[in-house]
Amino acid sequence: MEQLIKEKLAAIGDSSTVNTIRQVGGGDINQAYYVRTQEREYFIKGNNNIPPHFFRVEAKGLRSIKETNTVAVPEVLDYDEPEKGKTGLLVMDWIAGNPSRKxxxxxxxxxxxxxxxxxxxxxxxxxxxxxxxxxxxxxxxxxxxxxxxxxxxxxxxxxxxxxxxxxxxxxxxxxxxxxxxxxxxxxxxxxxxxxxxxxxxxxxxxxxxxxxxxxxxxxxxxxxxxxxxxxxxxxxxxxxxxxxxxxxxxxxxxxxxxxxxxxxxxxxxxxxxxxxxxxxxxxxxxxxx
CATH class of the missing domain: 3.90.1200.10 (Aminoglycoside phosphotransferase (APH), C-terminal lobe)
Incomplete structure (x- = not known):
């Protein structure tokens, strides 16, 4: 998976050194990773047992919400539509913070x-x-x-x-x-x-x-x-x-x-x-x- 992630990041224009690839929670269905390069932080999902449009419709849903300019969503940077048995990735911004009283x-x-x-x-x-x-x-x-x-x-x-x-x-x-x-x-x-x-x-x-x-x-x-x-x-x-x-x-x-x-x-x-x-x-x- 690490090699796939590095290849994907290079394909979307981030060829900088990958400092961290760490599996994180939120992976009940997919494998989920925190990735940090010299340029930015990413949240990446991976799965090799999904229909081709699995990540595409998730990306479309996030885009539909984003276009309302109401509630924030992570920016989708890229996604795959994998053939059967192949691993697909969904690449998004890493979102992290602490809740306020509001x-x-x-x-x-x-x-x-x-x-x-x-x-x-x-x-x-x-x-x-x-x-x-x-x-x-x-x-x-x-x-x-x-x-x-x-x-x-x-x-x-x-x-x-x-x-x-x-x-x-x-x-x-x-x-x-x-x-x-x-x-x-x-x-x-x-x-x-x-x-x-x-x-x-x-x-x-x-x-x-x-x-x-x-x-x-x-x-x-x-x-x-x-x-x-x-x-x-x-x-x-x-x-x-x-x-x-x-x-x-x-x-x-x-x-x-x-x-x-x-x-x-x-x-x-x-x-x-x-x-x-x-x-x-x-x-x-x-x-x-």
Whole structure:
């Protein structure tokens, strides 16, 4: 990997001496490295078991967020689209800093501002990934159809194929999908969403400025994003207070929050197994009984 990294840096114009190549955290899916040359510091991901567009859509997502001029993201310097079995690299700026007392408040305001950037349709122009799982996309005229056909149903089918849907859970999930028209709104604004916004996908940069990383971008209901931030924590009260001050949440948010969290719980069920089964069942019981 070290030789590949040195060759990649030379290819993008940094032929200076490489002083440090150190494997770092954040590599649950990819190998992750801190690299320092005489010219600058880099964060580099590597993987030899990915589809060709894996790093390309991540780079496109980061670029989509950057173009809103709201919340900061690392600059993407280069990426590979590797052939099957070949190692690909994604090269970005290294981001490091310490949070200030205002960092999470700034994050709340900046995410709210990002959500004000909207599209005429829901979804995304390319298929993406959520963790290691393929995430189909497409552009839809209403949120309800997109959420059912491109979010819940693919994870449902994956769970069935992997044996993660015992009979009672499968029947409840099918009923929920049939009832979805009466449970979530079809006509909501298509906001730009990070798409995988949990506590591990933001970090403080220089002067405590918040940065978003590892997106799985789409246009959709902003409540979908907010619901996921509450699944695993990592977002303190001042994040939500700042978000609310910038962009108040509708009164029906508590009614749809578990339905939006269900998608991410299904993803974790399919990635990590039955440890997430009880959480899926709890949501299904709430809406189906």
């Amino acid at each position: 960092t999470t408040e700034q994050l709340g305001r900046k995410v709210a501002a990002m959500h004000q950037h909207q599209n005429s349709q829901h979804g995304f122009s390319e298929d993406t990934f959520i963790g290691t799982l393929p995430q189909p996309n497409g552009l839809y005229d209403n949120w309800l159809t997109y959420y059912r056909e491109q979010r819940l149903e693919p994870q449902f089918h994956t769970a069935v194929s992997q044996g993660n849907m015992p009979e009672t859970r499968r029947k409840r999930m099918a009923i929920l999908l049939d009832r979805l028209d009466n449970l979530i709104p079809a006509s909501v604004s298509a906001s730009l969403l990070h798409g995988d916004l949990w506590g591990g996908n933001w970090l403080p940069g220089p002067d405590g400025e918040p940065f978003l990383i590892d997106p799985s971008v789409l246009y959709g209901d902003r409540l979908f994003e907010l619901a996921f931030t509450e699944v695993f924590g990592g977002f303190p009260d001042d994040f939500y207070k700042a978000y609310q001050e910038s962009s108040p949440l509708p009164d029906y948010y508590p009614d749809v929050k578990p339905l939006y969290q269900l998608y991410y719980l299904l993803v974790h069920l399919n990635m990590f197994g039955e440890a997430y089964g009880s959480s899926v069942d709890r949501v299904l019981s709430e809406y189906v009984g």
